[in-house]
Amino acid sequence: MGVSTSAPQDGIAVITVDFPPVNALPVQGWFDLADALRAAGADPAVRCVVLTAAGRGFNAGVDIKEMQRTPGHQALIGANRGCAEAFGAVYDCEVPVIAAVHGFCLGGGIGLVGNADAIVASDDATFGLPELDRGALGAATHLARLVPQHLMRALYFTSRTATAQELHRHGSVWEVVPREKVLDAALALAREMAAKDGELLRLAKAAINGIDPVDVRRSYRFEQGFTFEANLSGLADRHRDAFVSTKSAQSEQAEQPERPEKTTTPGQPVKEER
Template sequence: MGVSTSAPEEGIAVVTVDFPPVNALPVQGWYELAAAVRSAGADPKVRCVVLTAAGRGFNAGVDIKEMQRATGHDALIGANRGCYEAFGAVYDCEVPVVAAVHGFCLGGGVGLAGNADAVVAAHDATFGLPELDRGALGAATHLARLVPQHLMRALYYTSRTVTAQELRQYGSVWRVVPRERLMDAALELAREIAAKDGYLVRLAKAAINGIDPVDVRRSYRFEQGFTFEAGLSGVADRVRDTFGTSATTGQEEQS
């Protein structure tokens, strides 16, 4: 359980997240993920990073049970900072990051996938922000990188999800493949990227980040201010404590 890094092929690092049962990460998990991605990207031998997950789904966001057990605001602050670090690590990784997504990609999962350079998804992958149903806010910045603006707003307000096939139509998912082919497809793309000159691909990553129309760090940090306000006001706890297990995802912990 936790975050692990492997090197299946020359020039490629695979960072795998494994927090059963649904990859809802505790505060420390977000920091571990951030450290693993940053370390992989800093390795001069690595030219592409694949971010993937074990188990039932890619990511279910923040571990709500950890939030409910905590007293005071330390858990909320920790989750805010941990997510910021993890999302930022993916975006700022010195080399391209390919997200290999299966099952549910919710809350923080959208933050990770939205900040990746490319997304390869399994047929069963679904993406969404159930934040308003979970007493939280955030990651609209990253959902807006996956879908058009008006759809992002409708998905955000309703807590609905969108399928990998739909995202493929918007051009934000590179390929949609059967679940058993997911890692093969992700590695295929990573292999093509890793075949480039390592120094040049790092320059390309920095250049592309530099021309982004939205500063994702500042945009997400702005959102987090409202997340914290919801926590301080008590509305987050009230909503969080009333939500039940989702019938569509069967998840016990998500954000």
């Protein structure tokens, strides 16, 4: 559990995120991910990074339950700073970063993949920002890097998701493969990139970032200002409390044992329970 780094092949670092059950990262998890990305990019032996996740889905954003059980605004401030650091670490990584996405990619997950250099996704992957349903704002900066402007706005305002196939048609997902082949496909693309000269790759990454029309760090921090405003007004807490209550009720319902069906002999009436 947590963030781990492995080197399965020469020149390639694989960073795996594992926070069961849905990879909703706690505050420290975002900072740990940022540290792992920076360390991999700074390693002269690494020429490409693959960012992947264990479990049911790639990323479900921040751990809202942690935020709601922490008094004051410290968890909120920590999550906002942690997300900004992790998203920035993907973007600023000295070598190309390939996101290997399976299942759901929501909220903070969009910030990660939106800043990646390439995305390989499973055929069951979905991408979206349910921020308005969670009392938050942010990562429109990164969703706008995945889909055209008007589609980004419609997805943002409705909290709907887009499929991997839809993003592939827009050109933001490199390849869509069966779920069990996502990491293999990402590694194949990473091998192709890692075959290049490492010093030239680093120069190329810096050059491409330098001509980017949007300053993603500044743009995202601007969005976060409105998240703070929603929190100071109490608006965000109302939505997060409702979300946590709904999830808790669903968990309790799922844990209830199934009641056995009543059996009767032919012609015998079934007694109602009082």
